[in-house]
Amino acid sequence: MEDLRNVIRDIPDFPKKGIVFKDITTLLADAKSFHRMVDLIAHRYIGQKIDQIVGVEARGFILGAALAYKLGTGITLVRKPGKLPYKTIQKTYQLEYGTDTLEIHSDAFKPGDRVVVADDLLATGGTVAAVAELVKECGAEIVECAFLAELEFLKGRERLPLDRVFSLLKF
Ligand code: ADE
Numbered sequence: 001m002e003d004l005r006n007v008i009r010d011i012p013d014f015p016k017k018g019i020v021f022k023d024i025t026t027l028l029a030d031a032k033s034f035h036r037m038v039d040l041i042a043h044r045y046i047g048q049k050i051d052q053i054v055g056v057e058a059r060g061f062i063l064g065a066a067l068a069y070k071l072g073t074g075i076t077l078v079r080k081p082g083k084l085p086y087k088t089i090q091k092t093y094q095l096e097y098g099t100d101t102l103e104i105h106s107d108a109f110k111p112g113d114r115v116v117v118a119d120d121l122l123a124t125g126g127t128v129a130a131v132a133e134l135v136k137e138c139g140a141e142i143v144e145c146a147f148l149a150e151l152e153f154l155k156g157r158e159r160l161p162l163d164r165v166f167s168l169l170k171f
Contacts (some may be wrong), residue, residue: 064118107134125156
């Protein structure tokens with residue numbers, strides 16, 4: 001896993017002074033690393049009943065779409081406000097730097113659908129906590145939240161009302 005960690009680069013003071021941004025674009029751009037990331041994460045769910053992947057805007061769409069393709073499921077999008085065309089429900093939440101709002105189509109799932117939530121990075125957990133509420137309000141069950149990477153020092157995992165959180169890489 002060291003090889004995968006090493007292709008993620010640190011960008012100091014982005015998007016604000018004092019934040020060390022984990023830039024995953026270098027991992028995505030590297031064919032071997034990208035395939036390995038998707039295969040390792042998808043492997044966890046092969047053989048389980050998964051009805052949908054939930055991809056979180058924007059980088060969660062990349063991992064989410066690749067996982068959905070690999071697992072033979074569809075992908076449901078959780079998006080920034082004003083992007084989804086049909087009826088939505090919304091949540092506003094705190095970020096490591098600022099606040100944000102996310103939306104999902106209110107008819108996204110069938111009752112009891114088992115879903116995996118995909119995003120690139122677990123930081124404070126604010127985003128995924130909001131996504132989990134949206135998914136549950138729409139009637140689905142979260143099998144697991146899967147991340148490429150986790151910033152352990154932000155203790156996001158401890159704040160989540162979820163038992164099943166997986167991250168491939170920990171920083
Ligand atoms: N999202 C929240 N904090 C981040 C960080 N430090 N690097 C990349 N994405 C982030």
